[in-house]
Amino acid sequence: MADEDDIPAAEPVLTTEPLSRAIGERYLTYALSTIMHRALPDARDGLKPVHRRILWAMRRLRLSPTGGFLKSAKISGDTMGDFHPHGDAAIYDAMARLAQPFNMRYPLVDGQGNFGNIDGDNPAASRYTEARITALTEALLEGIDETSVDFRPNYDGRLEEPVVLPAAFPNLLANGSSGIAVGMATNIPPHNLDELIQGAQALIADPDIADDALTALIPGPDFPTGGVIVEDPASIREAYRTGRGAFRTRAKWQIEDLGRGGWQIVVTEIPFQVAKSKLIERLAELINLKKVPLLADVRDESADDIRIVLEPRSRTVDADQLMGALFRNSELESRFSLNMNVLIDGKVPKVCSLKEVLRAFIDHRREVLQRRSQHRMDKIDARLEILEGFLITFLNLDRVIDIIRYDEDPKRALMAERWGKKHKRATDEKDYKSPPEQKGELSEVQAEAILNMRLRSLRRLEELELVAERDALVAERAGLAALLADPAAQWARIGEELDTVRKLYGKHTELGRRRTAFAEAGEAVEISAESMIEREPITVICSQMGWIRAMKGHVDLSVEQKFKDGDGPRFAFHAETTDKILLVAANGRFYTLIGANLPGGRGMGEPVRLMVDLPNDTAIVDLMIWRAGEKLLVASTAGDGFVVASEEVLAQTKAGKQVLTLGDGVKTALCRRTHGDTVAVVGENRKVLVFPLIQVPEMTKGKGVRLQKYKDGGLSDAITFTKSEGLSWKDPAGRTRTETDLRLWEGNRAATGAMAPRGFPRDNKFT
Structure with missing residues (x-):
């Protein structure tokens, strides 16, 4: 015998196929397995x-x-x-x-x-x-x-x-489902069982029921955590019709009176699938980052139920505005996406409408009813066969006993015997009727049942019970046969079964009552810090060195104010605590200050550079009150400029907002509110140019266009005015002069202009 080592090893069989086909077939197998056996629910039992x-x-x-x-x-x-x-x-x-x-x-x-x-x-x-x-x-x-x-x-x-x-109830829609497969996903919200049963019964009554009529019975999801659905009803109907959409849900809240004018908001229900701990963390983050300034504190006082306490910043806060801001910035409002992708008959994935899902359920219930009815009929037939054998035993009791007692193979003998009616039994019972004469052979099942019969079953009352049982089973079988032959009766039975479930778990029960309410969304308003400020008059004063303060009330601007040694007045104007103050810097950046945040007027104020990131070597060009809807003319010392909307220069951070783009050695020259239809520009060379305002483009930021051409020097000042009213300025004596004949200085933008009229201010400023 040869050694095992001498036996040559079988060579492996190699097969080749394209990589794309090999990967594709295997990935398809995996995808089908995931879809069918993991991610998607069956539409029948959910x-x-x-x-x-x-x-x-x-x-x-x-x-x-x-x-x-x-x-x-x-x-x-x-x-x-x-x-x-x-x-x-x-x-x-x-x-x-x-x-x-x-x-x-x-x-x-x-x-x-x-x-x-x-x-x-x-x-x-x-x-x-x-x-x-x-x-x-x-x-x-x-x-x-x-x-x-x-x-x-x-x-x-x-x-x-x-x-x-x-599945005696539509579990897919009652409890919902979610899952992610390969190339498809499903996300179905839970619904109220009472409403689902009403919808199923309506579909049974009218298979062609309209989607809107079905949605009237099932108005939307019913989440286990409650909440308030604020989605538009038209969007809900469309989502149920197509099987895709979303439901916007908000937390349920109420105002709790604390007495003496105090109050707080208590959240008692939160949106579905929102973790309460993460929600509390998010609310605390909003407080720390001051994104919702109306909110002062949040506390979790929950036990078995939800109780989240929201403390407002002050008693004057509007609760609806506060909640609107929280809905917009936190998970107190969330969206549940609907993707009704399910397996039809456990085989075919399909995105179904609400009507199709309910149809799959009631069709399944009909099949269950038919199979259960047929199963019961089979059981009845088997029992009737045995009962017939028992009744033959009672009619031929002596012969049956004789066979069992003396025959070597009683089972075979019982099956071979031709049975007939032996005699009429005498009875004193009026209601008793002897069973009809039965002839023929016993089946194997009947013979086996007779042999297994107990002796105590041979008493006369047992015969009466067998007759009654047989008659009842015959009647029941007739009813089942009629049910299987009549589709209308089957649908009626299904409706009755659904009614039974509804009585146990309907809206009148604690488990079945609707938890999620419906409401209109309203408008979620973004609340700014300024909306909390109490409106009061102030006088803003800023020195030459940039020390700023806000004095209470509107004081007389002609009254001399105190400043630090070596410093003096620069800007002074009346404002209110709710005003936004624009600071225009020489580097082309605009900074925003809030009137209420300015230091008080008892001392010398504080350096404005502590409030905004203004470089130490950058001068303040202008300080003015911001007004919505205004247009501003900005220009650089190089003579370039443009018109910008006031909304475009507001800065959200301390770093400011770059509006004017400047070259090397160029600074911001001015920022003026525009009015009228004409622009007047004066250069350092004392030449004045007047041209239509329409020639200056409106931009959001940039370098701008050339306003006036200079051979030497740069732009000194610019102003806008109404041409028909003339150009005004103050002469060295302080008198206001107005020039209406401007033909000498009129031209197009970027021209050089002409020398300023006699009496024009020596500082080359219009104001």
Whole structure:
């Protein structure tokens, strides 16, 4: 015999195929497996395979709603070992979700122990928690032993598992579902069971019911955490019609009076799938970042219910404005996206409308009804066959006893005997009727039943009971046969079954009452810090060195003010605490100050450079009150400029906003409010140019266009005015002069102009 080492090894068989085909086929297999067996729910019972297997395993463990609890580790272990060959952690997470009342509108698992909470905390380990099924799960499983659904072998062929559950109520829409597959996803919100049953019954009554009529019965989702749906009804109808859309949901809140004018806002319900702890963190962040200045503090006083306390900044705050800002900046308002992508008949993924999903459910219920009815008829037929054998026994009792007593093979003898009516039995009972004469052979089933009959069953009352049972079964079978032959009767029966569920879990019950309300959204207003400021008059004073202060009230501007040694007055004007103050710097940047934030007028004020990031070597060109809707003329010392809207120069940060782009050695020359139709420009060379304002473009930022041409020097000042009223200035004596004949200085933009008229100010300024 040759050594094993001498036997040549078989050469491996190699096959070649394009990489794209190999990857494509394998990825398609994986994608189909994910879609069919993991991510998408079945439209009939609303369950994914993992949930269906968990509930089936719990039923096999005899966990009833009124029985004892069992360790979750045992449940997940049995599910994994018998039906779902995946990780026990994934199975336990799926089971825990079925027990969470803040995730499931109608929980299918009754949990005992820590199954997580609305703060986002995870459930305790499976060895610490216990569970059993709920009454609603029993409704999902009702009739499963009556061949109402198909079964298939489990993953190793040892056991069988249901392909789908009978589902006595539309669980898909009642509890919702979410999942992500390969190339598709699903996201279905929970709904109110009472409304769903009304919708299903309306669809049974009128298969062609309009989508709007169905939406009138099912107006929107009913989230387990409550809240208020503020989505437009037209958008909801469109979402239900197409199977895609979104539902905007807000927290439910109320004002709590604290007495003496004080109040606070209490949030009692939050949007679905929003973790309360993260919501509190977000609200605290808004307070720290001062994004919602109307909010002073947030406290979580929740116990078993939600109680989030929001403290306003002051008593004068408008509660609607505060909540509007919070809705806009936090998860107190969220959107739930609808993507009704489900498996039709457990095989075909499809994005369905609300009507199509309900149709899939009631069609499934009809099939369940037919299969259960047929199963019951088969059971009745089997029982009637045995009853016929028993009645033959009573009619021919002596012969039956004789065969059993003396025949070597009584079973064969009973089957071979030709049975007939032996004699009329005398009876004193008026209501008793002897069964009709029966002739023929006994079947094997009947013979076996007769041989297994107890002697005590041979008494006369038992015969009466058998006759009554037979008559009842015959009547029941006739009713079932009529039901299977009449579609209208089947739909009526389905409606009655739905009514039974509705009576148990309808709106009149604690579990069935609607939790999510409907309301109009209103307008969520962004609240700024200025809206909180009390409006009061002030006088703004800024020195030559940039020390600024705000004196209370409108003081006389001609009164001399005190300044530091070496400093003097520069800007002084009347304003209000609610005003925004524009600071125009020589570097082309605009800074924004709030009147209420300026230092008080008792001292010398504070350097403005502490309030904004103004470089030390940059001069202040102008300080003015900002007004909405105004146009500003800005220009550089090089003679370039443009018109800019006042809204474009507001700065949101201390760094300011770059509006005027400047070259080397060029600075901001001026910023003037525009009025009228004409521009007058004067250069350092004392030449004046007058041209139409329309020739100056409006920009948001940049260098601008040339206003006046200079051979030497640059721009000194510019002003806008109405040409018909003339150009005015003050002469060296302080008198106001007005020139209406401007033909000498008129021209087009970027011209050189002509020498200023006699008496024009020596500082080359119009004002």
